Amino acid sequence: MLELLRARLLSLLRVPPEPAAPWGAPGSIRVFRAARNFYRLRLFRWIVGQAATATGIVFSLWFLSDLKAGVDYYKNEAPPPAVQPAAPGAASPATSQVITPRPTPRRPQLSPSGLPRELDQQARQLARHTPRWLFPAIGLFEFGSVLLYLAQLPITYGVLRLDFEQRWYIVTDRSLRIRSGLMSVQESTMSFANVQQVTLTQGPLQRLLGIADVRVRSAGGGSGDAHEKGQDDSMHVGVFHGVDNALAIRDLILERLRSFRAAGLGDPDDRREVTSPVVSVPPPAASSSEEVLAAAALLLAEARALRQTCER
Template structure:
């Protein structure tokens, strides 16, 4: 029943069951999901909210009718009847909403995807409002693992990868970009994987296709001029390569010290 309802909902909302892997070799694709305890914690939060709403509904409509004291001027019988019908309707709607809100918690957990390749990472979540962020390793600046007391108790943590520049199809989040692997139970493994992929990326001298074409064009011009390194275009290309190398080195050093 759950899988059938999920398939129908995905079809109605035109949301693919799985995201496409970002740019990279097929053999390098690694897929991660939120930890099971993350789902259980979300259920505990959902149950607490529903319990509070239920007590408020029952207290509002049933309390005055059950605990009422004799009054000198009691309300008309028709008003009490309307109050009773309204209360019954509200309670009925609340009961009917329970499986819907529970299903939303389940589907939000199952539609949370974290994908890493040898060139990019991608984070996608949501089904009513889909949020997808893709970041290339050329733009990654910082990798951090964070966990609060409750997360540590549940064996969960968040892996946060930030980038100060645009590009890579990243969704802008204020002054920087941040991809968050939220509620994972293998945070250190994800961090080490990303650091290893960054090291391979640096050693291979990879970059964005636009950067490769620009650097190749600059190299061709410099070669035609007899290797005149003082050309402005050559100097600009050298500065770009140096800045990218420094960024990757800083990321690797911070990751190794985390």
């Protein structure tokens, strides 16, 4: 069932199948994938983010419930009884009827320390001017937020899993190819003729899980300081994210890079330019030997005549 849903989702998103190998000898193709711990690391970050969102929703529900109770208290609170002065000739207070105020509902505790008198008066005025439809509307919005949160859980988890499965790293003896992404597929190919630097980076959590990132920078990728700060240029930097054999991948790329340069092989486009047919212009035909001898004899005769003229 899960495989069927996975196949239909990939077909719906039009995700291409396994990428073709880049330029190079067929026997030199090496395919690498992201490690399982890389998926676990991203899953842990997803769980932390979802838990933080759920905590925020619960806190907002509690806050609105307590706020509504406070507003209801101020709305239903009876005004204090007015004290009437005693009329002349009236009965003494001992014989007069004692007026007891109507009991009021218990006021909810809005804060541990209570409210100051000035703030309490402002809260009473604000509560009496609050429309009755406000809290039902907020409650409806909160209910929709909870439903939306529950609905996105399987979707975001599925995207996380498929994004992990769609990471491909292919290395040949001439170039390398990296493909990643689900919603937006990114595929980059680098020839060893342009590769300038191969580095390995590993954070604390990656070190704990035994994974690392291999970064390959080609010509035009900028200074190394920018890459150390995380400002990578996707056009000139290829990253093998979350691999558990980072040292082997780095050594493989460096070894094939040395072999590539030792063999004197250039970029395939440059190679095609060199091997393209060249139309040569034939040199002009050389003079025959008889014409050369005749010209030499004529030149010798003129030299003798000039010598005789000078002697006279």
